[in-house]
Amino acid sequence: MHHKDGLIKDLEILYSAKPTPVRGASRIQKELSRRVLQTPDPKRIHTIAGADIAICVKEKKLVCGMILFSYPELEEIERVWTVSDEAFPYVPGLLGFREAPCIIKTFGKLRECCDMIMIDGHGLAHPRGFGLACHVGVLLDIPAMGVAKKCLYGTFSEPGFNRGERTLIRGKDGEVVGAALRTRDGVKPVFVSIGNRTDLDTSVAIALECSRGLRIPEPTRLADKYVGLLKKDVCG
DNA sequence: GCGACAG
């Protein structure tokens, strides 16, 4: 229903239509990393969605919540959610295989598409250049960016004390893979990287614009709060 | 071989 299932269909080949084995997943990531588009669309962004997931350990369920906001006002437009069976274990570096399917399913419930989706995790700042934000962005073929609370891959120097200051995160070959961004004076930085159809400067500007007083940008912060409530309702 | 390791 959402204007592009082409890529997802192609990917069923890579996913083999069967549960993706942990080994083999890395190869798929390297393969798909080439599909990450690092150029933003010319038109301005008017809406942004934030997504997050909560886990029901005993029930083995993943609860995904997504909230769509106007941008830059950040007024809520709608919120949707879904519950999925846990189909892939948590393995550092393979988070996309665990969470992207749930986020994609939830995205399908939005009545309105979004100009950007902010993901709780990394995009290009990943060992194989294909973090969760890229996984979601590429499969849905929409603009996506990652905002993580901890660095997973690459090296960076501590950004300056003031809100807005940033430093680049560089990969093994010195390539820029993301940015460490101070969203509040003196508070730990967040790690921003490209998911798809955007560039680093744009992503950093959006992360900063969405960080109103708190360290975590509103889209993912509120989505996190949302799934926290959903979890209590859905599980024990 | 050793340490690191998003959510």
Next chain:
DNA sequence: ATCTTGTCGC
């Protein structure tokens, strides 16, 4: 991610 009370500070 999740398990959890109080507590330091603006």
